[in-house]
Each structure stands twice: as C-alpha cells, then as structure tokens.
Amino acid sequence: MKTLEFSNGDKMPAIGLGTWKSAPGEVGKAVLDAIKAGYRHIDCAAIYQNEAEIGEALKEAFDSGLVSRSDLWITSKLWNDSHRKDQVPAAMEKTLKDLKLDYLDLYLMHWPVALKNGVLQPKSADDFLSLDEVPVEETWNAMEALVDKGQARHIGVSNFSENKLRKLTGCCRMRPEMNQVELHPYLQQRGLLDFCRNTGLFMTGYSPLGSKDRSNRKDDEPDLFELPELKEVAKKHDCTVAQVMIAWQVNRGTAVIPKSTNAERIQQNLEAGNIDLDNDDMEKIAKLDKGYRFIDGTFWEKEGNSYTVESLWND
Ligand code: A2P
Numbered sequence: 001m002k003t004l005e006f007s008n009g010d011k012m013p014a015i016g017l018g019t020w021k022s023a024p025g026e027v028g029k030a031v032l033d034a035i036k037a038g039y040r041h042i043d044c045a046a047i048y049q050n051e052a053e054i055g056e057a058l059k060e061a062f063d064s065g066l067v068s069r070s071d072l073w074i075t076s077k078l079w080n081d082s083h084r085k086d087q088v089p090a091a092m093e094k095t096l097k098d099l100k101l102d103y104l105d106l107y108l109m110h111w112p113v114a115l116k117n118g119v120l121q122p123k124s125a126d127d128f129l130s131l132d133e134v135p136v137e138e139t140w141n142a143m144e145a146l147v148d149k150g151q152a153r154h155i156g157v158s159n160f161s162e163n164k165l166r167k168l169t170g171c172c173r174m175r176p177e178m179n180q181v182e183l184h185p186y187l188q189q190r191g192l193l194d195f196c197r198n199t200g201l202f203m204t205g206y207s208p209l210g211s212k213d214r215s216n217r218k219d220d221e222p223d224l225f226e227l228p229e230l231k232e233v234a235k236k237h238d239c240t241v242a243q244v245m246i247a248w249q250v251n252r253g254t255a256v257i258p259k260s261t262n263a264e265r266i267q268q269n270l271e272a273g274n275i276d277l278d279n280d281d282m283e284k285i286a287k288l289d290k291g292y293r294f295i296d297g298t299f300w301e302k303e304g305n306s307y308t309v310e311s312l313w314n315d
C-alpha cells in the first residue's frame with residue numbers, strides 16, 4: 001500500500017476507510033471488515049456521531065490480536081462547536097474516550113467555521129461565533145498543545161482554502177501537515193494541491209465517489225459513476241469506476257477515504273491501490289474537472305451571519 005510519509009517518518013496509508021454517513025449498527029462491522037481486508041487507516045470525526053461504535057470495533061481488533069494500535073493510522077476531527085481554546089482539550093478527551101484510544105495519529109480542525117458550544121448543525125445565525133470572536137489561530141494553538149501532550153501525533157485542517165492556510169502557516173508554532181478537502185474528478189483542486197505540495201502539506205480527498213448517500217442530495221447532482229471517460233478507463237484496467245476514482249487520487253499523491261459499509265466494496269476500494277493508471281488515463285481524467293462541489297458549504301450561510309460560500313472557498 002502506498003503511504004504518505006510525514007517529516008518525522010510516520011507513514012499514513014494512502015487509502016483509508018471513510019466513516020462519514022456510516023450508520024450506527026453498521027460502522028463497527030465496516031471497521032472490522034476493513035481491518036480484516038487490510039486497511040490500516042480509518043478516518044473518523046466527532047460530528048459523525050459514531051466514534052463510540054468505532055471504538056468498540058477497534059478494541060475488538062486489538063483484543064483479538066488482529067492488529068495492534070501501532071499498525072493503525074487513526075484520524076479524527078474537532079467539531080466546530082469546540083473551537084475556543086478551553087473547549088479543544090475536552091473535545092479531544094471525548095473523541096479519545098469514544099474511540100478507546102490514548103492518542104490519534106492525526107487530529108484535524110473540521111471546518112474554518114465556529115459554532116456555539118453544543119450546536120451540531122446550525123439552524124440560524126444565532127448558532128454561530130464569528131472568526132473574529134474565535135480566530136482559527138486560537139483553535140490551532142490549542143491543537144498544538146494536544147501534540148505537546150502526546151494526544152495527537154500530527155495536526156491539520158479540513159476545508160481550508162489556500163488563503164486560510166497561508167495565514168495560519170504564517171503565524172503558528174507547528175505547521176499544519178494535512179488539509180482534508182473534497183476531491184474527485186469533478187473537483188480536482190489543482191491550485192490548492194500545488195500550494196499544499198509546495199508548503200509541505202499533504203491532502204486527503206473526501207467524497208471521492210461523490211457521496212451519493214448524503215441526506216441533503218440535490219435532484220440534479222451529477223453521477224460520477226456514469227462518466228463515459230471513467231467507464232473507458234475502468235474497462236481498460238478491468239476494474240470498476242469506483243476503483244478508477246480511488247486509484248486516480250493515489251496516483252496524484254493524495255490520501256483518499258472512500259466510505260463503504262459493504263464488505264465487498266470495502267475490499268474492492270482497497271484493491272484500487274494496486275491499479276496503475278498511466279499518463280493517458282491521468283490526462284483523460286484531468287480534463288473532467290469542473291470545479292463542482294457536492295459539499296458546497298451553503299449550509300453555513302444563514303441570514304445575518306458572517307459566513308458565506310465565497311468567504312469559505314475563495315477568500
Ligand atoms: P456503500 O456504503 O453501500 O458501499 P463517498 O466515499 O464519496 O462518500 O461515497 C460513499 C458512497 O459510495 C456510499 O453510498 C457507498 O455505498 C458508495 N460506494 C462505496 N464504495 C463503492 C464502490 N466500490 N462501488 C459503488 N459504490 C460504492
């Protein structure tokens with residue numbers, strides 16, 4: 001399995017199991033199926049509200065001798081309602097307790113958006129705190145302290161634009177090492193990828209298959225599985241379109257976290273790491289870019305607050 005090697009020598013497997021949208025009652029089995037299939041990277045987040053079940057599965061994997069803690073790369077994310085410096089340690093404690101771990105390999109600030117404590121999904125402007133009230137630098141400094149404490153081996157961000165990264169890297173003690181963003185053939189983010197490469201940050205692609213199982217799906221959303229170009233590449237390599245989308249990310253040097261709770265698809269997605277796309281394939285896929293976001297950030301726009309889609313992605 002291809003890995004991303006961090007500056008201290010730690011290696012993150014390029015393909016991880018995504019757990020966003022993995023339902024209670026299913027996610028634990030998915031994690032165990034994934035580990036049995038050979039996954040060594042699991043991507044979690046407090047807001048997915050399934051970390052306790054994942055923790056049970058991890059414990060079972062360790063207790064049964066399937067793997068040991070040091071074999072796995074576990075990522076989790078700080079939710080937006082805990083951005084104040086005195087709230088970050090408690091959020092980390094809760095995630096560690098739920099996952100039944102004493103450290104994370106990677107802890108990410110989930111969004112550059114702050115919510116009042118206890119708000120999971122905002123309903124009105126009143127649920128937000130502005131970035132003037134809680135600057136990302138305050139949150140970041142508290143995350144740096146988690147590395148000092150040994151609770152996080154690496155820290156990073158998610159859904160950060162180039163400008164926000166530039167600002168953060170310019171003033172922090174520890175530089176972010178990861179930016180997890182939406183990536184797939186319709187949203188290739190080449191400018192951001194170049195910036196991250198030149199700045200020593202890795203990228204992880206979320207929604208690599210277009211997240212068709214989202215509850216807030218729009219009727220007219222494109223279906224990446226139906227793109228003729230991807231079908232052609234899949235036919236050429238005798239693999240599935242999903243595997244082409246995953247292999248494309250591995251080939252670009254990013255990590256990728258396809259979500260599945262189906263044992264066969266979990267296995268299939270990991271095997272995508274063995275598919276070598278050639279230059280023709282990569283060029284064909286490069287031409288598909290449309291700058292199209294499935295996760296467009298409009299859910300952060302509430303009348304009267306300071307967050308806009310424009311300020312999120314193009315500030
Ligand atoms: P399932 O969990 O039933 O396998 P994303 O990773 O972009 O969020 O996409 C997740 C969606 O893609 C889920 O609906 C998941 O369904 C589906 N999926 C995951 N792997 C595959 C695959 N190999 N082939 C087809 N659909 C897949």
